[in-house]
Amino acid sequence: MLNIENLHASIGDTKILKGLSLQINAGEIHAIMGPxxxxxxTLGYVLGGRPGYEATEGSASFDGQDLLDMDPHARAAAGLFLGFQYPVEIPGVSNVQFLREAVNAQRTARGxxxxxxxxxxxxxREKAALLKMDMDMMKRAVNVGFSGGEKKRNEMVQMGLIDPKLAILDETDSGLDIDALRTVGAGINTIMRKPDKAVLLITHYQRLLELVEPDFVHVLANGRIVKTGGPELALQLENEGYEAIAEAA
Structure with missing residues (x-):
């Protein structure tokens, strides 16, 4: 589904990714951890097409299409969803209307x-109930006045409604309490753990991985993946930190 080969990327004159390679097949959940x-x-932003993040070398294909040659809206229409570490507030825009426009744009693109x-x-209502989100919040402006956990739940509702092929989730566990973390973990499993879908989960902590149970865990250091393993690698990182693994690589 996603094939990245020797990807280099920069923000302005600063080189961030330095030869990253990764393959994700349908039905798989991959976690990326690192200091x-x-x-x-940056990896998530480059794949999502965020302005200012420039791929300077290498390739990234999604379902056989050249991802780096597509506009951000075309990547979304192809089935890529990017969840942000800090979802933005959009004052004056109804959450319901925003989500309906997003969903219908996706449906139109898919014919x-x-x-x-x-x-x-x-x-x-079905997706909000799944994420234990009050429908009254759907009537408010997008993320305005929401707590950190509410913003992440709202983003999961958006993901469930759009129904992407590949979800790239950037530190979805950031700022969540235990109950919210469990709800978001259950949402990821219910929405995305399917044979025709895949997840790239960017996280610092093993606690979310206990709920989602990834197939592969990768350690990213100095702009490239330096080690890959199963869920047990996350436990090793929790106990030992990143420094020893990065130095050994």
Missing amino acids: NGAGKS EATLSGGEFLKAA
Whole structure:
């Protein structure tokens, strides 16, 4: 599904990714861990097409398409979803209207019929209930006045409604209490753990991985993946930290 080969990327004159390679197949959940500044968020932004993050060498393909040659909206239409570490607030824009426009844009790109207001509200209630999110929050401006946990739940509702092929989730566990973490973990499993979908989960902590149980864990250091293993690698990192593994690599 996602094939990255020798990817180099920069922000301005600063080189961040330095020859990163990674392959993710349908049905797999991959976790990327690593120290601050290693390039984890940069990887997500480059794949999502965020302006200012430039791929300077290498390739990245998604379902056989050249991902780096696509505009951000085309990547989303192809089935890529990027969840942010800090979801932005959009004052004056109704959460319900925002999500309905996003969902219908995706459906139009896939050649599917758009949802009426009633059809969308029914789907939104189902996804909100799954993430234990009050429907009253759906009527408020996007993320305005939301707590950190509420913003992440809202983003998971958005992911469930859009129904992507590949979800890249950048530190979804950041700022979550124990109950919110469990809810988000259950949401990822329910929405994305399917044979035709995949997840790239960027995280610092093993606690989310206990809930999601990735197939592979990768350590990213100095702009490239230096070690890959199973879930037991996350436990090793929790106990030993990144320095020994990065130095050995």
